[in-house]
Amino acid sequence: MQHGITSEDIYNFDETGFAMGLVATAKVVTRAEMTGKPFLVQPGNREWATSIECINSTGWALPPCIIFKGTVHIKGWYQDKALPKDWRIEVSDNGWTTDQIGTRWLQNTFIPATNGHMTGKYRLLILDGHGSHLTPQVDEMYIQHDIIPICMPAHSSHLLQPLDVGCFAPLKWAYGCLVENKARQNFNHIDKLDFLEAYPQARSEVFKPETIKNSFAASGLVPFDPERVLEKLNIQLKTPTPPGSRSTDSAPKTPHNLRKSRHLQSKSF
Template identity: 45%
Template sequence: MNSNNQEARILLAIEVIHKDKKLSIRKAAMLYNIPRTTLRHRMEGLPLRTETRANRHKITELEEEVIVQYILDMDLRGFPPKLKNVEDMANDILESRVANMRAKYGILDGDFYNFDETGFMMGIICAAMVVTSAERNGRSKTVQPGNREWATAIICGNGEGETIPPFLVVQGQVHLSNWYTETNLPAEWAIKPTSNGWTNNETGLEWLKHFDKHTKNRRKGKYRMLVLDGHESHESVAFQAYCKENDIICLRLPPHSSHLTQPLDVGCFSNLKRSYGGQIDGFIKAHINHISKIEFFIAFKAAYEESITSQNMKSGFRGTGLIPFNPEAVLSKLDIRIRTPTPPLST
């Protein structure tokens, strides 16, 4: 059975059951020629196996059902929609999602946050940075210190350009006192050692509590909204439960779209990486050839203060069409090509 037709039958069966309370699931399944267990699961609200597709698709399954119903309805009336019509409807759904969520919870600009992660490989500098001897002939090469530890910076700001202290994840087992005594990092900055310098479910929850601590007393309304990507640490049961208990609404952006839809990616991260590269270049020119965590913290602090500004944060929200709300800011950048059928060869 065609999956679209079956989905349409399921939707019709559910609608009829809601209207006629005497109609059993078994009888409705027989009437609409669909598996009884499938219909029962849908009535009970159990997720479909196809819901795992959410990590790969821009629209949710419910939104996809709306489009399927639209296609079937137009076809039934003798007006099968063209691909462009379906694409326009999908874009309309994407456009309305952010606005609907903000309106539903009364989210103000100052309570509308984006947080994102960006990684740093200690010892790596921007490809354009070169260090060479005056006596050396030939083409210069980038100097790259031998340390190859990984660090992750979790950064967060809101639509009014305000930020919360960064949360740094570094490779290690314990905190070392010289991370704080030799770097002049602000006391409210957080450092989390992990086995590989990457985030995980535990780190994600720790960051969420860090976010709550620094935003709950300055919120303008009841709810705060977090715009985030689909990283698994943001979807853990503990993460979602903490959000619900503390009036934090999560809005997940379409996967593989951060370069278009994440304010931090659009307005801040390229500046941050460029500034960090300049700081490391300065160390190398000063003949510091081992970039340890101390040098990383010092370089990151300087780069952060230079690049994560109120102006850049606001620019990110504006560039992604979130504040002010302007979906065309993103949709106009999409490379969408409508394929037309190849005309048949003349004989």
């Protein structure tokens, strides 16, 4: 590859979100004379947790960064035995990533975790065009640490981003199964501690070497194979119809009377 980048130096990172709060998705309100679709009332007390994930094309994943809604860190989060020691937790006003969190993730997670795995001078980081990925501070860190960011075109991550192609959907499914199991045990609310207990288990079921490698392959990245993506697009190539001849005398004409017949005969001699 260009810049001497090998598959060992290719990474993809993105965020994915999880809803916490009441386990039930909706309450159904109905009445005896109702004939149409029941009216749904969504329960309140919902919170959002975000996980920043990053994977390498050779089949391993960096420690994630969990973002909770809040203003301070809670000591109990770090006392949970289910939480791996190398995981990072951040807080924001709504549980989403921010420019500052994106910068700290790059500085405190990505760079230290990948320094020992470099086989060449550069690291290739595949990402979407979210604003927190492309701030001036982040751009400066890319330059200082020889990181080459590749931003995917808008609305293409479901085809081009390995995390979206092969990891996030089974991750959501695995986490959902764990939440359903809690519901069967009469748990009706998922809080931050419950999330920190369930998410590591769901993640370990999905972020396996074979799954990660298959995700990069399905994206056409490693090994490089654009046809893996192009064959998923609904594109039909049409052969253009050649334009008709502009000469009025090239096509044979059938005379409709004796006078026209004699006229055509005189032109052929």
